[in-house]
Amino acid sequence: MNPSLSQLPLPARATFRLRTRDGARTLADLLAEAALLAPSLPDAADGVLEIPAGDVASTLVHLEAAFLRGFVPLPSVRARTAQVLAITRDLPAAELALRTSGSTGVARVPAFTFDALVRSAHCIADYLELMPDDELALLQPLDHGFGLIGQLFAAIAGGCAVTDCATPYPDERAEAVASSQATVVAAVPHTLQQLAEHLHELDPEACRRLRSVGSAGGRLPPASARRLALAFPHAVIWNQYGCTEAGPRLTAVPSTHIAFYTGTVGRAVGAVHLWVSDGPEGEILPAGRPGEICFSSDTQMLGYLGDPDATARQRRDIGSTSGYWTGDLGLLDPDDRLHVLGRGDDLVKVRGERVSLYALARAAESAGARSAIAILTEPDGESADGVLTLVYEGDHALEPADLIRILPPAAGRMLPRRILWVPALPRLASGKIDRTAVEILAEVSR
Numbered sequence: 001m002n003p004s005l006s007q008l009p010l011p012a013r014a015t016f017r018l019r020t021r022d023g024a025r026t027l028a029d030l031l032a033e034a035a036l037l038a039p040s041l042p043d044a045a046d047g048v049l050e051i052p053a054g055d056v057a058s059t060l061v062h063l064e065a066a067f068l069r070g071f072v073p074l075p076s077v078r079a080r081t082a083q084v085l086a087i088t089r090d091l092p093a094a095e096l097a098l099r100t101s102g103s104t105g106v107a108r109v110p111a112f113t114f115d116a117l118v119r120s121a122h123c124i125a126d127y128l129e130l131m132p133d134d135e136l137a138l139l140q141p142l143d144h145g146f147g148l149i150g151q152l153f154a155a156i157a158g159g160c161a162v163t164d165c166a167t168p169y170p171d172e173r174a175e176a177v178a179s180s181q182a183t184v185v186a187a188v189p190h191t192l193q194q195l196a197e198h199l200h201e202l203d204p205e206a207c208r209r210l211r212s213v214g215s216a217g218g219r220l221p222p223a224s225a226r227r228l229a230l231a232f233p234h235a236v237i238w239n240q241y242g243c244t245e246a247g248p249r250l251t252a253v254p255s256t257h258i259a260f261y262t263g264t265v266g267r268a269v270g271a272v273h274l275w276v277s278d279g280p281e282g283e284i285l286p287a288g289r290p291g292e293i294c295f296s297s298d299t300q301m302l303g304y305l306g307d308p309d310a311t312a313r314q315r316r317d318i319g320s321t322s323g324y325w326t327g328d329l330g331l332l333d334p335d336d337r338l339h340v341l342g343r344g345d346d347l348v349k350v351r352g353e354r355v356s357l358y359a360l361a362r363a364a365e366s367a368g369a370r371s372a373i374a375i376l377t378e379p380d381g382e383s384a385d386g387v388l389t390l391v392y393e394g395d396h397a398l399e400p401a402d403l404i405r406i407l408p409p410a411a412g413r414m415l416p417r418r419i420l421w422v423p424a425l426p427r428l429a430s431g432k433i434d435r436t437a438v439e440i441l442a443e444v445s446r
Helices: 027-040 055-067 114-128 145-158 170-179 189-202 206-211 224-232 258-262 310-312 355-368 398-402 435-444
Strands: 017-020 023-026 048-052 070-076 084-087 110-112 133-137 162-165 185-188 212-215 236-242 250-252 275-276 291-296 315-318 321-332 338-343 345-349 354-357 370-376 387-393 418-421
Touching: 023 027, 027 055, 048 055, 055 070, 070 185, 110 114, 114 145, 114 250, 114 398, 145 162, 145 185, 145 236, 145 387, 162 370, 170 189, 185 189, 189 206, 189 212, 189 224, 224 236, 224 258, 224 355, 250 258, 310 315, 310 321, 321 354, 338 355, 354 355, 355 370, 355 387, 355 398, 370 435, 418 435
Parallel strands: 017 162, 048 070, 133 162, 133 185, 185 212, 212 236, 387 418
Antiparallel strands: 017 023, 048 084, 236 250, 275 291, 291 321, 315 321, 321 338, 345 354, 370 387
C-alpha cells in the first residue's frame, strides 16, 4: 500500500486549512488535485522523483501524486518540473527523501519511511501543543526537514491553519506574518531576530499575538535567548536541536524552564534515545564528559540514497538497535539535558594546540556580535596551520580585548589572527551560515 498524506490523522473535529491569497484550501482539496496530477508525472520504474517545493500547495500536491505513482518524492526548491533522478533506489523501504542543508559539506539525501516522518510530526505537534485554533506562519523552505516535517507536517498533525510566509526577504516575511493571524512561528535564530525587529516596527501587536516560537538549526546562546524572550513577550519559546536524519527533531526545551537560558537544547523528545560517545565504536560517556552526540529513534532515516559508504559511517547497529552518529560534539548534564559544543570537524590545530571554532564564534556573540563564524583560511608565510579568522556581523567593532574577557583563561591560542566585519553573513536557503561562501569572502578580502 502506498503512503498518503491522509496518514497524518487530524485531531477530532479538526480540519487542516491552508490559507492563500485565493482563499482557504483543505487537505481533501489538495489530495483531489494530486489524484488529477498523478497520471501526468514522468514514467519511470522504481524512481526518485524531484518535486517542486516552492510553495505549500504545490509541495503537498506533488508529494501525494508521487505517492500515488509509487515514487520516492524528493522536495527541491530547484525543481521547475518533476524529474526522475538517476539515484539508485538502494533502500527498498524508502518512501520519502530529503536533502540535508549541506552547511558542513556536500548535501546528502537521507531516506525515510513515511510512517517514521508521521510519528516525528506528531511528536513535534504534541510538545508544541499545536491546536486547531492555531495558525502557523511558515517561514522555512520545504526542501529540508525543518520546514516540511517540523512545521508543515506538524501543523497538519495538530489540525491548525498554515499561512505560507516563506520568502528570502525579511521585510516581506514580517509583512506576511503581520497580515496573518499567526500564533505559531519557527525558524533559525537569525531569521527570528530579523522577524522580531521588523514586526516591532511594522505591527507590535503581531509579536504579542504569538504564543509559540520555535528556534532550531543554529546556536541560541543565553544572550540570544533573552533577546527572543523580550521580543515575543507572550510566547513560549522553544530551543530545539536535531538533524534532517532524525526526522528532524531530537531535543527541546521551553522558555518556561530556567534551563532555556543556560544554552542547553533540552531533553530528548518522543521515543528518542540520546547518548554521548567517545568515538565510532566507543563507550557511552557519563554526564559532563564531552563526546560525539548519538541517538536512536523510531523516526530516524533508513540511510542515504545512493551513498552506502556514508550510511555505514553514520548509522551503526548496537545490538538489535540501529544508532546514528551525528558528527556533533556535546555533553549531557546531570539532568539529561543536552549541550551542543560544535561539530566534530570544528576542532582545528593552531600552533600545535586544538582550537574550537565553535567556541570562538560563541565568544564573539557573547561579546556583542549578532552572529559570527570562525574559520581556518589558507596558510600564509607566518603559519603553516592556516590563519584563524573570525567573521561576524554586528552593530559595533570587535577587538581582541573583547574576546579575551569572554574566552577561558589561558586561551590566547584561540584569539583570531584576523577579525573581519561584514554587513551580513551569507546564508543558505535554510537560514544557516554558508561556510563555503564565508571562506571565499575571507580569502578575497585578504
